Amino acid sequence: MSLTKDSWRISLAGRLPRLAVSAHDLLVTWICWQALHHVRYAMLPIPPDYPLISLEVVIVLLAQGLVFRLVGLYQGLWRFASVPDLINILKSAVMGVLAITLGLGLYNRLDGVPRTVLALYPFALMGGLGLPRLVYRAWKDHQLGEVRGASAQRVLILGAGQAGEALLRDLLRNGAYQPVGFLDDARELHGTRVHGIRVLGGLDDANRVAKESAAKMLVIAMPSLDASSMQRVLAICEGTGLPFRKVPRLVDVLEGRSAPGALEEVAIDDLLGRKPITPDWKLIRGWLGGRAVLVTGAGGSIGSELCRQCARHGATKIALLEISEYSLLKAQADLHRAFPDVEIVPILGNCGDPALARRALELAQPDAVFHAAAYKQVPLLETQLREAVRNNALASETMIKASKAAGVGTFVLISTDKAVDPANTLGATKRLAEMLCQSADDLTSTRFVTVRFGNVLDSVGSVVPLFRDQIRAGGPVTVTDPDVTRYFMTIPEACQLIVQAAASAAHASIYTLDMGEPIAIRVLAEQMIRLAGKQPGRDIAIVYTGLRPGEKLHETLFHEEEAYRPTSHPKILQARAREVSAEALSKALVQLRQAVIDYDEDQIWRLLKTTVPEFSPDNPHESTDTIVQFPIREARNSR
Structure with missing residues (x-):
């Protein structure tokens, strides 16, 4: 009983302000109607008496009150009265005079109602209703200004x-x-x-x-x-x-x-010359709409954003395959909060485990697999050869085989520009994963698609959060070389282009994303220092440490043997895949797996160099690397 009383009191408290506004507006209507009659009758030699209340006045108030409700005049707050509220008042006044004319016409055929009153009524009502609202807002703004004061x-x-x-x-x-x-x-x-x-x-x-x-x-x-x-x-x-x-x-x-x-x-990406991209949303939604997808490495920077993009553009079921317990929980919670209608299937484990890969695909029944799980830190992987091969190459093969066996429609490998002319372990292992995709595509079942791009801003372990931490600590900011450059994209635009490429991909295709112009890491460091409100060299020092193992001065996006052609999207190019011997690749993989089991890094190193012939780790620090322009821009500039 007390609960019912409390609910009634709360409901009444919520309605009181609107009831007061309704009473005010009806009072203004009555005043306008009375005032216009008295002004009109005052012009006559012998003005007649006009009653303060009558059936005619009641009809006017009922008609105008009904119009107020239909127009929604009480949905706005006086505190924020503005042009839209004045437009509503104008609508109420015009519709009100029409409703009053109709009501009085049916009642007494407008007998004794001056036409001047009907003509002036909308203008009088607008002033009577609008002025108090604007005065109240001005008064509240003035009060707020006084409260602000010097604080x-x-x-x-x-x-x-x-x-x-x-x-x-x-x-x-x-x-x-x-x-x-x-x-x-x-x-x-x-x-x-x-x-x-x-x-x-x-x-x-x-x-x-x-x-x-x-x-x-x-x-x-x-x-x-x-x-x-x-x-x-x-x-x-x-x-x-x-x-x-x-x-x-x-x-x-x-x-x-x-x-x-x-x-x-x-943000640093506001200063790096990245123009907004416009994917073909219709194409993407047509491909993703109503489908199920599985994302490996779903808790990482790219994996989690791919999940958001898929959910945003129509996927109804997303399976998250992630080895990190915390990252999986966070990715699942974020997706549930942002997309409550999408079915989320969390799967904890290593995608290189064949049993887990099969189980994940059984649970998800995906139409597409985005394979984003990988190790990516260049200097670290130079000393962790076995794990790089196991996770980047052999785990990819496990997902490739499982996806093909499960009849997945599209398998998308997230690769890197470092796989073009690999000079480090990361590049070589990702190139090997590309070769595995190409070899597995028989042009009749699963589409195997590779998408390459460079660094993404603010991804975990990238240079931007490193610089930010160094600046926060007072410096110095460490840059490997004054001339080193890298390609950068924001995480959302990279993932948008990945999904765009996958939606229109051909079998055994390799796509390269337009990363814009390469950016000098020294310039990036200087801009981040300035964004922190400090001056490079004066407040925060920049120290050059020299290129680390496996690093190059400049990355390349294109291989000389891969003929590139434009696609339907101006920021995506399709490469002609280089020839791969499926038999030799299969034989090398058997030996690689055994070498991984035996932890024989010397054998792994020899097999990697043999299987990926363009892998040249002996001279990764040469400064003769060249910056290759995106072919479409190069052709455009030559015109």
Whole structure:
């Protein structure tokens, strides 16, 4: 009984504000109707008496009240009254006069109702309903401004476009920040105001304006800037000596990587020249929609993002095969939270175990397998040859055989640019996995697809989190060589292109992703130091340690014997696979497995060099490596 009473009280408490607003609006309706009649009758020599309440007045209130409810006028809050609310009031007034005309026409054929009253009624009602709402919002904003007082952080906004205007509205509702002005390079905006906040000059005026306005933070509200423009804005922000943040891109908000209205630190990928990619979503959804997939290494950087991409684009069942207990639990929880309607099948174990591979495929019944499980740390694998071969090559063969036996439609091997001309253990073992895929494809059953790409920003164990930790510790930041370069992609765009390539792949195909231009690691380190609000060489030292075992100055994306041709997507090229002797490969694998069992690393080394003839580990540190352009860009530049 007490529970029922409490529920009734809570319900009543929630309805009271709306009941008060309804009573206010009906009172305003009554006042407008009475006032218009008295004004109209005042023009007559002998004005008649108009009753304060009558059946006619009741019909007016009922008709207008019904319109208020139908239009949804009480769904908005006075605290945030704005243009959409005024438009609703206009709709209510126009529809109201039509409803009143109909009601009174049926009641008394509008006998005694002045036409002037009907003509002026919508305008009077708009003013009567709109003005109190706007006054209430202004009063609440003023109250909030007083509460902020000196405790609010003074913010200067860079960019007076749509993103800047949306940011301003968010900041005005947030008691922690006080916007003091805008800066924008559009000269026609200088001196204008956005919601009362003035555009004080161009971006180059940031240093002067920040001092004059006593700003304590800069916020970059230009989410569509390209990398070169962002670098210029970053330099301007650094010149002020103030902390700075940026508003997230719309795509990051929509895909759940950023919260709406959040202020973020400028990320390193904002400065690396990566233009947004646009996959063929229709093709991807047509391939993935309603299907089941299995992802090995599902708890890793690439594996977990592949799971998200598959769930986002229509997969109804995703099996997670992962050797790390913690990574599996985290990946499962993240997917359950973001995609509650997708069936998640967690499988703990080593994908190189034939029994586990068969069991995983039985549980998942997948239409596609994404094989992302691999060891990838170049210097470490130079001293862990047996494990590199066992995990990167032999475990791949186990998944390949199991997938083919289970009748999987598509098997996608996640490879690396280091497999093109391998100079280290990682590259050689991944190239061997590529050869296994090619050899297993009989062009009639499972499609075996290989997708190559280079480094991904912020992946576990990559250079970006390493630099970040070193900067946080005060330095020094260690770079192997001043001239070393690498190709980089963001994790989401790499996975989008993987799925895109897989959706349209041919049998035994190898695809290379356009990684953009190679980036000097020295430049990457300098930019990350600046993003941390420090200066390279002054606040944080950069130390050059020399190339590590297995490392090259420059990676190559293309092999001279692989003829590349464009695909339907401009950032994906298809390579013509090099010839592989299936018989020789099969014989070498038998010997490799025995050498792994015997822990005979000398034999493993000899077999690896023999099986992957392009593997040349003797001179990996030569500085004669060349940077090869993405063929499509090269052809375009030559025109």
